Amino acid sequence: MRTTLKRALGRAAGHEPGGEAAYPPPVTSSVRFYRSALPPPRSTLGRIARVLGGLALALVALVVGVAGGAFLWFDGSVGLVQNDSPALAKAARQLALPLPGRPAIALLLGVDSRVGAESGSQNSVAMMLVRADAATSTISLLSFPRDLNVPIYCSGRVYGHDQRSTR
Numbered sequence: 001m002r003t004t005l006k007r008a009l010g011r012a013a014g015h016e017p018g019g020e021a022a023y024p025p026p027v028t029s030s031v032r033f034y035r036s037a038l039p040p041p042r043s044t045l046g047r048i049a050r051v052l053g054g055l056a057l058a059l060v061a062l063v064v065g066v067a068g069g070a071f072l073w074f075d076g077s078v079g080l081v082q083n084d085s086p087a088l089a090k091a092a093r094q095l096a097l098p099l100p101g102r103p104a105i106a107l108l109l110g111v112d113s114r115v116g117a118e119s120g121s122q123n124s125v126a127m128m129l130v131r132a133d134a135a136t137s138t139i140s141l142l143s144f145p146r147d148l149n150v151p152i153y154c155s156g157r158v159y160g161h162d163q164r165s166t167r
Helices: 044-081 086-094
Strands: 104-113 122-133 138-144 152-154 157-159
Touching: none
Parallel strands: none
Antiparallel strands: 104 122, 122 138, 152 157
């Protein structure tokens, strides 16, 4: 007859000289169970402080949520007003107006149309740069002569009306 005790720790009864089953050794260590002490009773003041802290935390979360929602709504409404079309961007660059109180600068061109000349043949008679400053209540004019001959120096060469001055 074969017996197995406690998860195959025992040996077969027929192989021992006495023919009896061998039991596992007894447990020598004792285990003690300790009961933990109960938590101290909570005071009423501690409970009130915890409730007020939770309410303050909930109020802060509510205020942050409302502020974030208002920011997103305002940002979306401003985005609807803005127009990002290429034509609008081009017009804005061309119509760059000075801010109030800042000086304004304009270029004035005078045109001369001659009788009997080819159509589309026009000469500029006058070129003036005008600066109006509202802060000092002044207007400044800079006149450019029609036959202004200015040499242009570019990479060692001189360009201009006078071909003798090249090189």
